[in-house]
Amino acid sequence: MSETVADRPAGRGWTAWVRRRAVQALPPEKLLPDEQPAYVTSWIYVFGVLTLSALVVVLISGGVLALKGPAWWHSSPRGHFVNSTHLWSTELLFAFMVIHLWGKFFMAAWRGGRAMTWITGVVAFVASIGTAFTGYLSQQNFDSQWIASEGKDGLNSVGIGAFFNVTDFGQMLLWHVTLLPLALGILVVIHILQVRHRGVVPPIPLPDERHRPAAAEPEPRREEVQP
Amino acid sequence: MGRALLEGGSPAPINLNHTGHYVHWGVVQISVANLVVIGVMIIIFMAALLLPFPKGRRRP
Numbered sequence: 001m002s003e004t005v006a007d008r009p010a011g012r013g014w015t016a017w018v019r020r021r022a023v024q025a026l027p028p029e030k031l032l033p034d035e036q037p038a039y040v041t042s043w044i045y046v047f048g049v050l051t052l053s054a055l056v057v058v059l060i061s062g063g064v065l066a067l068k069g070p071a072w073w074h075s076s077p078r079g080h081f082v083n084s085t086h087l088w089s090t091e092l093l094f095a096f097m098v099i100h101l102w103g104k105f106f107m108a109a110w111r112g113g114r115a116m117t118w119i120t121g122v123v124a125f126v127a128s129i130g131t132a133f134t135g136y137l138s139q140q141n142f143d144s145q146w147i148a149s150e151g152k153d154g155l156n157s158v159g160i161g162a163f164f165n166v167t168d169f170g171q172m173l174l175w176h177v178t179l180l181p182l183a184l185g186i187l188v189v190i191h192i193l194q195v196r197h198r199g200v201v202p203p204i205p206l207p208d209e210r211h212r213p214a215a216a217e218p219e220p221r222r223e224e225v226q227p
Numbered sequence: 228m229g230r231a232l233l234e235g236g237s238p239a240p241i242n243l244n245h246t247g248h249y250v251h252w253g254v255v256q257i258s259v260a261n262l263v264v265i266g267v268m269i270i271i272f273m274a275a276l277l278l279p280f281p282k283g284r285r286r287p
Contacts, residue, residue: 099275
């Protein structure tokens with residue numbers, strides 16, 4: 001029988017250290033769980049994955065637009081449709097993300113050592129606003145010109161206009177298709193890994209349950225994830 | 228078909244070829260379209276809290 005990683009003695013070197021820490025923080029049953037606590041059976045918990053689904057559609061439609069080019073998305077019926085799909089999925093992304101944010105805010109989702117989950121979500125929200133903003137600046141129409149001319153004064157007033165010039169179409173397009181999606185993608189992956197590591201935040205306990213010793217709290221009932 | 232769309236022959240259910248309608252409330256100014264979107268999001272949020280979720284399979 002072949003030797004597995006688990007059978008080997010603890011290795012030395014930075015690769016072994018990273019492997020031990022990674023498996024310790026995210027064992028396979030945590031990384032890809034097949035069941036969740038019973039309190040997750042609420043529609044409000046669906047909006048995180050809806051946000052992710054919309055992001056996937058945004059990335060796919062944006063990838064197609066990048067491959068086919070402006071002459072295609074401006075002049076052909078299929079190009080118009082994919083261009084519109086990119087816009088509609090972005091609008092849905094923001095709607096789902098804001099409802100997800102409302103839900104997590106009112107359930108104080110930073111409890112139980114989940115501060116980094118909350119913070120990465122907030123920073124990803126800010127990064128997605130920047131990504132969408134540069135996308136609106138890349139439309140190549142009067143709307144993008146209007147947004148650029150309205151936005152430049154605000155950005156100049158905070159001193160970043162020299163580095164982030166909203167009237168420079170080439171710069172905004174490259175921010176939109178490379179730097180910001182990369183940053184957003186990394187933040188989303190970290191956010192999801194944080195959720196996997198810490199688990200989904202439980203509901204806020206009722207007033208009489210708050211003073212109960214932690215050891216006396218029963219383990220939450222779990223239900224399998226519906227396929 | 229593509230040419231017709233480009234030339235403004237869009238069969239859109241709502242005529243969008245005019246300036247937007249805005250609501251003014253002191254220093255706050257918001258378009259009716261954005262206000263409707265925010266209202267729909269609040270309705271979806273409340274529905275997500277109140278509507279029952281299909282029961283999952285219990286662990287034996």
